Amino acid sequence: MNRSALNSRREELYSQGVIQHYLQSPQRNLPALPYEVCIYLAECYACGNVRLLKSKLLAIGRWHTENGFPDPTECRSVIQLTQLIRALTELKANALQPPPTISDVKCITDVLQQYFHPTGATPQTLTFHQKLACRNRAIWLIAFWFGLSTSDVCRLRTRDVHLDQNSLTITTKWIDDQSEAKFSFRLTCLPVICPVSALEVWLKNSNGPVDYLFPRTTRKSLVGPISSRSVHAYVKRLIAATPGASANTSDQHYSLYFF
Incomplete structure (x- = not known):
């Protein structure tokens, strides 16, 4: 069995499992009306069973399509409730994860810093992992002190950043449903864990980024910034591999800079 056939078989078995779970309640039948799917979603949320919610809806929609019935998951009420559940689930997850402290x-x-030794190093002599450590250190410090998420920092362009001898100024966009605004934040050099010096070291050892401040390093065929997911994964691996190291590595949406 080739990979495509194997994946199709897995999807089929998963869909069957979803349908069996849906029909466990005696009040539910197939075909289903949109309001019945909404009740099912509400029950999943109440029980904390919101994992793979999109896949569950796809399985229900697939059953209806294959059996010649209208797909209730495409109804506006189902779509709106799904979006609401995802938003509430994300808020709960963020509430359970306190932001990193200055000790973290x-x-x-x-x-x-242990994995990056800048003394006498040049962009040509640095190893791949030394460059990763140098880059991620700058991303982490900028995110913490400027009150940005790591994904915000990863998407910074060179034109968004102004670096002089003693300070760093970052201009970011804030976009909501009605408007778009720009905000500038300025931070002077700090005696310890300083984002200004960390960025200076990164720029010195990064061969001069042209567009994005933190471009991709592994898949250079794809133009764009490094992903925050890879930054977090790298930091978590190093923390786990370092004896005696323990720190909260959750995403940073809060900063001491604003308090």
């Missing part, structure tokens, strides 16, 4: 950030940057 110091631990993380100390570990990254």
Whole structure:
């Protein structure tokens, strides 16, 4: 059995499992009306069973399509409820994960510093992992002190950043449903875990980024910034591999800079 056939078989078995779970309640039948699917979604949310919600809806929609019935998951009420559940689930997850403290950030940057030894190094002599540690250290410190998420920092372009001898200014966009605005934040050099010096070291050892401040390093055929997911994965691996190191590596949406 080739890979395509194997994946199709897995999808079929998963869909069958979803349908069996849907029909466990005696009040539910197939074909289903949109309001019945909404009740099913509400029950899943109440029980905390919101994992793979999109796949469950696809399985229900697939059953209706294959059996010649209208797909209730495409109804506006089902779509709106799904979006609401995802938003509430994300809020719950964020509420359970406190932001990193200054002690966490110091631990993380100390570990990254161990893997990056700038003394006498040049962009040509640095190893791949040294460049990753140098880059991620700058991303982490900028995110913490400027109150940005790591994904915001990863998407920064060179034109968004102004670096002089003693300070760093970052201009970012804030977009909501009605408008778009720009905000500038300025931070002077700090005595410890300083984002200004960390960015200076990165720029010195990164062969001069042209567009994005933190471009991709592994898949150079794809133009764009490094993903925040890869930054977090790298930091978590280093923390786990370093004896005695323990730190909160959750995403950063809060900053001491604003308090």
